[in-house]
Amino acid sequence: MTYPIRVRASALIIQNNCVLLVEFNDEKGLHYNLPGGGVEEGETLIEAVKREAREEASVEVNVGNVAFLYEYAPQTVNSKYGTVHSLTTIFECTLKHAEEARLPLIPDENQTGVKWIHLDDLHEIILYPNLCEKIRNYVENKQNIALIEDQYLQDYEK
Template sequence: MEKIRLRAAALIIEEQSILLVEFRNEQDDGVHYNLPAGGVEPGETLVEAAIREAREEASVDIDVGPVAFVYEYQPAKNNYIYGDVHSVGITFACRLKDGSVPRLPDRPDPAQTGVKWVPLSELSSVQLYPEIADDILNYCNGHDYRNYVEEHEIQSEKAGND
């Protein structure tokens, strides 16, 4: 039976900027960004995981709101580009609690290099994983958007744009 990894993410927008976690790329000198996110631990709910991951990766306390996105990576449909674990990520619209200031945690992941507010106007110019920048912008601007995104759809769009 195939195992599925559940992930929770926090979409935090303030003053037309999005809070992102910066990581060093393994294959080159560049960086990529993720929303504060990670796997759900045994005995933990998705909301509890989003709160924990925001604290662990961005040193912030958050209030968790409604689901904004569901993202699914199915390895066989994507030629195993991100490994062999089927994963489903739930992204919640979140707000920082009063007085909570994002910063690099005391013990970050070895590949983590920063925590940054990226203006929404610049979101398309950074490497975001998963590659849902357009979906986030549509969501923030009140436009129709995909609230369920499959990785193979992203890869098909990229192939069509190349």
């Protein structure tokens, strides 16, 4: 028997002490998420985070180091975000160009905006998942996690 787990990738984009967030308004009310989503078949994590930033915030990004790994295990939190177990790799990203982040032409369902939120104001919004303090700590301490991609490892010689 297999146990499915959804693999996701998200972008942590910090600029001028602000974080780029995607705004939603749905049955949970007004809330925010990092730009991100599920990795598609045949796509790497890095390709996925680039695509998601483009699709959700209309920006092209340079993908840096892994800032966080976030596991959502529904059985541990009464399925507050649904029933699908997921693991999200959150990458520190920078904008490739001085472009303005904006709502895409075809936004996700219930997506109402793309906003830069100052780090000092994170406590005033609802961010799912609630990574507000983790983001602030990350910006102050920059402790990264290495992403090891197999295609860059040297094969053993036989």
